[in-house]
Amino acid sequence: MNEMQFLTWVRGDGLDYAVGIFLLGVIWRLIEIYSLGRKKDISASRSVAGASGWHTIFRRSLPPEGMVKKSPVSYIGGYTFHIGLFIVVFLFAPHIMLFQSLFGLSWPALPSQFIDLAAVVTMAAMVVVLVDRINKPVKRYLSTFGDWFTWTVTFLPVLTGWMAVQHLLLPYTTMLALHILSVEILLVVLPFTKLFHAFTLFGSRWYNGTVNGHKGVAV
Amino acid sequence: MSASLEKGVRVLKEVIDAPIASYFSSCVHCGLCAEACLFYTETGDPKYTPIHKLEPMRRLYEQEYTLLGRLKKMVGLSKPVTDAELGEWQELVYNSCTLCGRCSAVCPVGNDIVYMVRKFREGMSASGNAPDGIKGAANRTITIGSPMGVKLPAVKAQMKHVEEDYGIPIPLDAEGAEYMVMLSSMEIINFPEYLGAIAKIMKQAGKTWTLCSTAFEATNAGMQIGNADLARVIVSRIVEGAEKLKVKTVISPECGHAYTALRWEGANLVGRPFTFEVKHIIEVLGEFQEQGLLKTEGFETDRLTFHDPCQLARRGGVIEPQRKLMKMVAQNFVEMPDAGYMNWCCGGGGGASAIEEGEELRLEAFKVKKSQLDAVRPDRLVTACANCRIVLEEGLEHYQMDIPVIGLTEMIAEHIPDQTKSEGA
Structure with missing residues (x-):
């Protein structure tokens, strides 16, 4: 297979398989988790304003008082790379063209120099949180193969995408093909690793907020 | 029925529900829950990280309720939960967890970790791995009352x-x-x-x-x-x-x-x-x-602060009434750092105070209460939980802090005039 054939495959069959596994995986995992159900709470509720599952879904995106000081790298690094990922994935012109071809929807892009900067900042933040995972006793203690693996499969698409745009190391076509392949790997593993928090965090926050809302505790 | 691993595993499988599955699937191992737990912050030992206290239940969840986990189990790639492991976890699930709920309050993905610890204890108890101290208390409640x-x-x-x-x-x-x-x-x-x-x-x-x-x-x-x-x-x-x-x-x-x-x-x-x-x-x-049925006279003039019991405030939603009551009878009421919703546990809730072998750890964890108190230096400490009160008194004595602990209800009652005109009196 030469580089053109490789690129054609990752853009064609490869993408179809990856998106297929991703979609089926997400649906399967959501059913696997939420079909377990839960018992209805029959204790008398005490409703207060501002306490509910929906409130918690939004509120948990903000750090609780005093916590940033306790773990600055987790919060600042975490916000930076999550927002950075959002920017490079959804606001880069070529990506928007792909979404348009897939779903028929498009939106304005950010200038490519800005995306360049965002990619570099994202990678820097990801390296910082990785170093923190190695250095902090608690994070190191909790870490399993899955943590190093998911870091890698999240980092590679950003790195290869940035290198493709910058024409670094390998010919553009090859690097672009590697970039698309790395995204496909990410799509395939996402439903079956901790990356699935991208979906379940809404359910988790909702459950937590609902249980507490029932008690009249705004969390 | 007597306790056994088999029974424990069966009970655990029964208590695992959609919230627990969602919580385990959401955890990204960020470790922020540790920063909220007094047993971690005061010892620095990562094994007290709240989410880690649930590790055997997480593995069981994975092995029983996820496709990949079941496949791994089939080909012998997963580590089964053993009695010895649950025994080892007793310290983490009981001695070092007071069900205070600070971890559930800070988890960025929204995991209600205490909800899970509470459920995990069902399996621990059914498998015979609950501490003798609480077992005794439970048995006495059943047989003696x-x-x-x-x-x-x-x-x-x-x-x-x-x-x-x-x-x-x-x-x-x-x-x-x-x-x-x-x-x-x-x-x-x-x-x-x-x-x-x-x-x-x-x-x-x-x-x-x-x-x-x-x-x-x-x-x-x-x-x-x-x-x-x-x-x-x-x-x-x-x-x-x-x-x-x-x-x-x-x-x-x-x-x-x-x-x-x-x-x-x-x-x-x-x-x-x-x-x-x-x-x-x-x-x-x-x-x-609020209804004007509580009338007090006079004020406490010394410096008072209030310790919020976790189950009343953070887990129970009662945060403001105790403050209004304090102000009714105390002229010099000061708040400790983190008071109210995020108050630190006394260290003895959730049955922990009944565990004799957990005392050393409990006193270590009490350092956080000490630092809260050191920040405001009250003359007396008021609370609204008899168990907090005993645990606080033990901790204060251990650290040679001369701060009497009193109950809010009795302090209020002391300010009720003796010759009250009540109905028919």
């Missing part, structure tokens, strides 16, 4: 003392009373002032109330140990007593877990909604205050 072995004659003796001291009759089994007052063993044995305080407050408010001879003990070690069957037996006594006496409201004493057991778990344990309301005494006092 109270975790500290207090029986009705002891309650009657205290009623008599209070009647003599305060000159107010203490009603027992008075049918149709508005309020049924519950006690905790700790109050019966160590803090008799509580009952006298209730008598004064109720007399001033002109409310009818009663104790119940078949249900005076409010604490629920069955819930703390994680045995829903025992917890149900204990709650049922209260439900039967309240229904027999046709009371409108059952008052949970100054005890955090009694409140959670009765207010939030109770109806779910017995499987039907209550025909009466459940309120913590602080909620009742707050209502009396």
Whole structure:
């Protein structure tokens, strides 16, 4: 297979398989988790304003008082790379063209120099949180193969995408093909690793907020 | 039925529900829950990271309820949960967790970690891995009627003392009373002032109330140990007593877990909604205050601060009433850092104070309370949980801090004028 054939495959069959596994995986995992159900709470509720599952879904995106000081790298690094990922994935012109071809929807892009900067900042933040995972006793203690693996499969698409745009190391076509392949790997593993928090965090926050809302505790 | 690993695993499989599956699937190992846990912050030992305390249950979840986990199990790639492992986890699930809920309050993906610890304890208890201290308390509650072995004659003796001291009759089994007052063993044995305080407050408010001879003990070690069957037996006594006496409201004493057991778990344990309301005494006092039924005179002039019991505030939603009550009788009321919703646990909740072998760790964890107190240097510490009170007193004594601990209800009662004009008096 030469580089053109490789690129054609990752853009064609490869993408179809990856998106297929991703979609089926997400649906399967959501059913696997939420079909377990839960018992209805029959204790008398005490409703207060501002306490509910929906409130918690939004509120948990903000750090609780005093916590940033306790773990600055987790919060600042975490916000930076999550927002950075959002920017490079959804606001880069070529990506928007792909979404348009897939779903028929498009939106304005950010200038490519800005995306360049965002990619570099994202990678820097990801390296910082990785170093923190190695250095902090608690994070190191909790870490399993899955943590190093998911870091890698999240980092590679950003790195290869940035290198493709910058024409670094390998010919553009090859690097672009590697970039698309790395995204496909990410799509395939996402439903079956901790990356699935991208979906379940809404359910988790909702459950937590609902249980507490029932008690009249705004969390 | 006797406890066994098999039974424990079966119970764990039963208690794993959609929230737990969602929580385990959401955890990204960020470790922020550790920063919220006093057993981690005061020891620096990562094994006390809250989410790690659930590791055996997480593996069981993965092996039983996920496709990949089942595949891994089939080809022999997963590590089964063993009795020895659960035994090792006892310290993490009981001694070093007071169900205080700070971890659940900070988790960025929204995991209610305490909800999971509470459920995990069901499996720990069913597999015979609960600590002897709480087991004993639970068994005494079932067989004798109270975790500290207090029986009705002891309650009657205290009623008599209070009647003599305060000159107010203490009603027992008075049918149709508005309020049924519950006690905790700790109050019966160590803090008799509580009952006298209730008598004064109720007399001033002109409310009818009663104790119940078949249900005076409010604490629920069955819930703390994680045995829903025992917890149900204990709650049922209260439900039967309240229904027999046709009371409108059952008052949970100054005890955090009694409140959670009765207010939030109770109806779910017995499987039907209550025909009466459940309120913590602080909620009742707050209502009396709002309705003008609570009138006090004079003020405490020394520097006072308030320790929020976790189950009352963070896990129970009662945060403001105690502050309004404090201001009613205290001129110099100061708040500790993190007071209210994010207050730090005394270190002895959730049954932890009944575990003898956990004492050293408990005192270590108390350093966080010490630093909260050092920040405001109060003359006295007020709280609304008899268990917090005992644990606080032990911690203060250990660190040679001369700060008396008092209950809010009795402090309020001390400011009620003796010659109150009550109905028919």
